[in-house]
Amino acid sequence: MPAIVLSGGPLHERARELTRSLEGLRDAIADLDLGIETLRATLGDFEVHYRARLAPAHEQMKRIESYVRMLDGWAGILKSTTKRVVKSEGVKVDARRVKDVAASAVFRGQQQSRADAPLRAEVIDTQPKLSAKTEASRIAEVKAVYRRLARRFHPDLARTEDERLIAGHMMARVNLLYRAHDLERLVALEKQTKAGEVDDSSLPIEEQIAELEVREAWFQAVLENLREERVALEKSPTCELYRNVEQAAEVSRDLVEELLRELEARVARAYADIIDAALRLERHVAVYNRDSTTLDNTANRESTANQGVVKRASGALTQVFDPYTDKGLVRLGLDELATARVSKPARALADRFEAYADSEPTVLSLLLLTYASEKCPFPLAGLESYEHIAQRLTYLDQDSEGTPCSFEEALVALDDVLQFGVKNVTQKVAYAGLRFVDKDASTAIAVALQRASVRRSFRGVLGVLGELVHCNGCDREVFSIPLYRTRGLDDLRASICPRCATTHSSYWMPKGKDVQAVLNPTYLDYELVQEWTFELAHLSIGMQLLPVQTEAMTVGDLKKRFYEDTLERHQIEVSRGQLALYQGGGKVPEKTKLAGLSERSFVVQFDGAKLRERDALELIRHRIRNRFK
Structure with a gap:
């Protein structure tokens, strides 16, 4: 002073x-x-x-889910492609599975080394016990x-x-x-x-x-x-x-131990999902072998739920946004706490909902659409009207198993659980939409989602919540996938084509105002969206991609996007050549394929720049704060 x-x-x-x-x-x-x-x-x-106590069981759960997705991917390929295409696509799936297993082994080794290593610090505590x-x-x-x-x-x-x-x-x-x-x-x-x-x-x-x-x-x-x-x-x-x-x-309960026991029980139950997925695959193999006719690929409306279902699960624990927010393992712990408090009526409803997965796909899809709608304060773009909902149910039914029914029949079948009507109303405006009338329904869905068949259906539902648009990139009608192009410092939303990765829209919106923001962690958990993080000074900045983008992009492509959206956009005086991305203490070559990396996080350094990383962070925060003033 x-x-x-x-x-x-x-x-x-x-x-x-x-x-x-x-x-x-x-x-x-x-x-x-x-x-x-x-x-x-x-x-x-x-x-x-x-993490040291729960990570091994959580990693095992993610590996089981990855294996189930692999089997589902095979089934989807057999169901929707010609025999000529199956051969090449099958090689891709098999190669990815080999990569999954190898990456999982590497990842487990990294996790163990991290668990064994002390916290990062240059100071060693040598003080005597007091x-x-x-x-x-x-x-x-x-x-x-x-x-x-x-x-x-x-x-x-x-x-x-x-x-x-x-x-x-x-x-x-x-x-x-x-x-x-x-x-x-x-x-x-x-x-x-x-x-x-x-x-x-x-x-x-x-x-x-x-x-x-x-x-x-x-x-x-x-x-x-x-x-x-x-x-x-x-x-x-x-x-x-x-x-x-x-x-x-404070009441002598070891909550982490309780969460671990519940997670281990879920792992034991999850092995049955592999059996179900394998039997489902065998049914599709049998149908495929009986039917020698070629499906019309150009007319076939593939479910967006089957886009890129077989991906690496190895990055699940490292997929972070900020050091203390939005971590999969932390969210799992909070979900388990909520599940532990479920009432008997809610558990009975969960059993009923699980049964729909095998026999009544339209009814289950309607339940899951309502669940997504209830998570958001205002109507989602894909659930704004009766026509929008009916359109999405029809689309989902095309790739479902079991006997589909009409939207109206599903509404009547679930009249004790949900309804289409006034979702909420204020003095100025009213919103129509889907809502639960049974107070236990939302909790019951959360419990039912522990079953692989229900999760598979929910993944399909998530894939159709975006706007239906004509994509100029692939010249098809597609449901856009909403994601954060950047988040952490600046929340830049975008809607992307799941087939060709064409950007349909990109916009800023003040935090907390976007109705789809609350579902973003779910898109990440279900691998419809993947997040890559950049540690700049003490904060992590997230950039989200679709699986089709991850398969096509290199580290250099991602670096260019980070530079343009984060540094150049906010007029930070660092050249693109001075921007360097590091993993494990080493600089990552720009030609490296993103799909070949076992981690989805980078440390950002400015090599040879006068501006320090911390100063750049503060400048960006200051300019974001004053942008809308």
Whole structure:
């Protein structure tokens, strides 16, 4: 903080007022930064423990699901292609399966090495064990020193680029020492850095005031950014799961152990899904062998549910968006907690819904369309009218097994569970659509989705929720797949053709306003959409692709898209040549095929650029914040 000589008069009083305001803002920023760092470290420790206990069973579940999807992929190929095409497509499927198995083995080795490795830190805790009282006192002192250092060296409080560079390096050291609770080295660092402040007292009072006002506005923006970061952290799925685990521990329950037992039971049940899928494949083999006629490929309306169903499952655990949000393993834990609280009527409904999978496909599709509709606050693009719903049911019936029926017949069969009517109404507008009338129906669907046949149907439903458009890329009528072209910093939505990856629309929308945003994690879980993440400074930025894009693109293609959508779009002064993507400490060659990578995450570095990654991140956040103002 500049040392300013103050005397009397209105201008000097204004300078004193601004100085007091800056001191208060510094304190608030330091306190908030300490709270965020503490919570982040707590959640990081919790997730390491949670992952170590549940990851092996979760990986086994994903491998079973991958195998079932492989069998379903064969069945889909036999059902919808000629014998000539089956041969070439079959080789593709078989090759992908070999890649799945190999990638899974590599991935399990990576997970084990990660579980065995210590948390990333350059500081080794060599402190002797202390009593609980002494340890609490020590931690309190560590926090106090951290707060003082953060108040002095937080990079966002720097006035010049040089100051920011120095402060960034200092805070990196401070954070490492804080996580290790190394009080002695923190105190030593504080003493080393107490050298003199810059003396700005020679400046005219008007210039002092102008400088102080600029810094006050900047400090307030920094404080607002930190508040948003804290709220996002507290609302994250990992934090929600952590709170549940801590609350259970207070009544002597090991919630993680309970989740593990339930997951292991699901794994045991899931092996039966392989048998069902294999028998289904054998039925299609028999039909195919009996029918020697060639199907008309150009007229055949393939289900979007069968597009790219056989993909790598090895990236399931590494498919992250942010260090503490939207992780598959965390979502699974929260889903299991919800399932454990299911009532007997809901379980009975789940059994009834599961039975529809084998005999009444239209009825099951209508249930699943309603389930998707109930997840969103306003009508989905594909469920806006009676005609839209009937159109999608007819489309889904073309590739279903069992006996289809009309939309009207399905509505009557489910009149005790759901209805088409007024979904919600306000003083200004009413929305028609599908809604459950049985309060247990939505919970029952969540339970029924543990069965492979129901999941298979739901995957088909997800594939038709987008808008029906004529794609100029492949000259066909297709249901667009909604995804995030980028998310994390900037939520750029897009609708993509599942056949040829043509972009049908691309647009920004303020967070929380997009009706399909709530379904995006489900698209990821069912592998209709795949997410690639880029770690820029301390935040991960997600870019989503369809499986058909992953098969066709290289790392260089993905790097170009990241550069254009994230850096160039926000006028960050880094050239494309300076942008480098790393995995496992090594730079990834641009010619590498995305489909050949076992991980879907990269670390972003600016090789040879003057701008640091952290500074670029803050600039992007600032420009996004002010874009719509």
